[in-house]
Amino acid sequence: MAKQDQLKTWIEISKSALENNLRVLGSFFPHQAQIWAVTKSNAYGHGIFDFGKIANELEISGFCVDSIFEAAKLRQSGVKKPILIIGSTLANLLPQAARGQVAVSVSNWEALEALAEIDASEARPEFHLKVDTGMHRQGFELGELKKVFSFIKKHDLKLRGIYSHLAAAKDPVYKSFSERQFGEFKKAIELADGEGFGNILKHFAATPGILSSADYVFDLARVGIGLYGYPPSKAWAMHLPQLENLEPVLSWHALISEIKSVRKGEYLGYDLSARVAVNSEVAILPIGYWHGIPPALGNVGEVLVNGKRAKILGKVAMDVIVIDVTGLRAKTGDEVVIIGKSGKDEINAWELATLAETSPHEILTRLNPLIKRVIVD
Numbered sequence: 001m002a003k004q005d006q007l008k009t010w011i012e013i014s015k016s017a018l019e020n021n022l023r024v025l026g027s028f029f030p031h032q033a034q035i036w037a038v039t040k041s042n043a044y045g046h047g048i049f050d051f052g053k054i055a056n057e058l059e060i061s062g063f064c065v066d067s068i069f070e071a072a073k074l075r076q077s078g079v080k081k082p083i084l085i086i087g088s089t090l091a092n093l094l095p096q097a098a099r100g101q102v103a104v105s106v107s108n109w110e111a112l113e114a115l116a117e118i119d120a121s122e123a124r125p126e127f128h129l130k131v132d133t134g135m136h137r138q139g140f141e142l143g144e145l146k147k148v149f150s151f152i153k154k155h156d157l158k159l160r161g162i163y164s165h166l167a168a169a170k171d172p173v174y175k176s177f178s179e180r181q182f183g184e185f186k187k188a189i190e191l192a193d194g195e196g197f198g199n200i201l202k203h204f205a206a207t208p209g210i211l212s213s214a215d216y217v218f219d220l221a222r223v224g225i226g227l228y229g230y231p232p233s234k235a236w237a238m239h240l241p242q243l244e245n246l247e248p249v250l251s252w253h254a255l256i257s258e259i260k261s262v263r264k265g266e267y268l269g270y271d272l273s274a275r276v277a278v279n280s281e282v283a284i285l286p287i288g289y290w291h292g293i294p295p296a297l298g299n300v301g302e303v304l305v306n307g308k309r310a311k312i313l314g315k316v317a318m319d320v321i322v323i324d325v326t327g328l329r330a331k332t333g334d335e336v337v338i339i340g341k342s343g344k345d346e347i348n349a350w351e352l353a354t355l356a357e358t359s360p361h362e363i364l365t366r367l368n369p370l371i372k373r374v375i376v377d
Contacts, residue, residue, distance in 0.1 A: 007372055008286045009254040013046055015054045016377045017229055017247035022059060024245045025226050028210045029217040034061035038224035045364035046228060046250050047373035052077040054375055064222050068093045071102040084128055098123035103160055105130050107138040116155040128161030133184035135167040142187055149195035161201035162192055169208035170233040178212055208232040211240060230349060230360045248348050251340025256332050258284040268322055269314025274299055280326045285336055288319045292367040294356035301355055303336050307343020
């Protein structure tokens with residue numbers, strides 16, 4: 001694939017892994033509930049255009065994005081299913097959302113008033129109301145909701161959903177706080193019902209919420225990291241062994257661009273940051289921190305060469321890393337796996353995140369969007 005298309009590095013997106021993850025996650029909540037794929041941040045680094053294509057063919061009822069621009073990418077990829085922008089939308093872009101049949105989120109009075117101020121001759125977008133149940137980041141307080149619903153009715157605005165977001169569901173230890181938020185959200189639903197908005201979509205759970213309780217799902221689940229093949233935390237991975245059945249959807253590959261022999265005692269890379277203790281063979285990979293390799297992996301990270309581990313030597317540069325291939329019989333043009341499987345071994349985003357002291361979410365979303373994504377199986 002890479003050699004035919006003259007790619008030095010590429011990312012593969014597995015349709016079969018995505019199908020598997022839908023089955024695994026679907027077992028945690030009622031079958032009548034919808035799954036909406038969270039494809040913000042370039043589909044968690046998977047490439048929103050290509051990922052949207054394959055997700056659109058599966059049992060996914062809708063999509064959540066961060067911006068009107070991501071929504072436009074999904075529409076360009078052929079997605080005709082509902083799309084909800086869960087980030088903020090500038091007032092001047094609201095008519096564009098309406099034209100694209102994209103729903104927006106409204107979490108404050110300024111955003112609500114901006115909807116009402118759209119000229120009657122222009123289309124107003126549908127919207128979902130975000131309620132603050134304890135995260136204190138976005139959303140209306142419960143005490144504001146009666147006034148909010150009155151405003152919506154007065155201006156005949158197109159309310160289609162109400163939702164909230166869990167603050168600490170990534171750790172099962174914090175279940176009591178999640179339950180407190182759950183109680184607040186049910187009060188918000190009761191208020192909506194009382195004001196005549198009983199038929200709108202109600203949603204509360206992302207991946208960790210699904211795992212916490214089927215009661216948290218309501219009409220739909222906003223599924224992000226689990227859909228891409230990763231538990232939301234190591235705590236959940238230990239708590240629910242069946243999450244081992246999740247399969248990473250993304251793998252990252254590169255070709256060796258050069259092989260060099262380095263004598264014992266010689267230094268490598270910027271700032272003489274590595275020194276070989278024996279006569280060594282090293283390989284050059286045409287990827288660096290610009291592509292998404294965390295600088296923290298210098299001298300500690302590993303990649304897979306022909307099914308064997310090869311350590312990163314020296315600092316991670318902008319477009320280059322050096323790996324130790326001593327004894328691996330590697331040659332120029334050989335395929336190297338940065339994330340994914342090779343032979344019987346595997347390196348996943350959790351391993352890289354642990355070394356870089358971050359999360360798999362960050363590892364994946366920082367993958368450069370200019371790297372070509374290729375759909376496989």
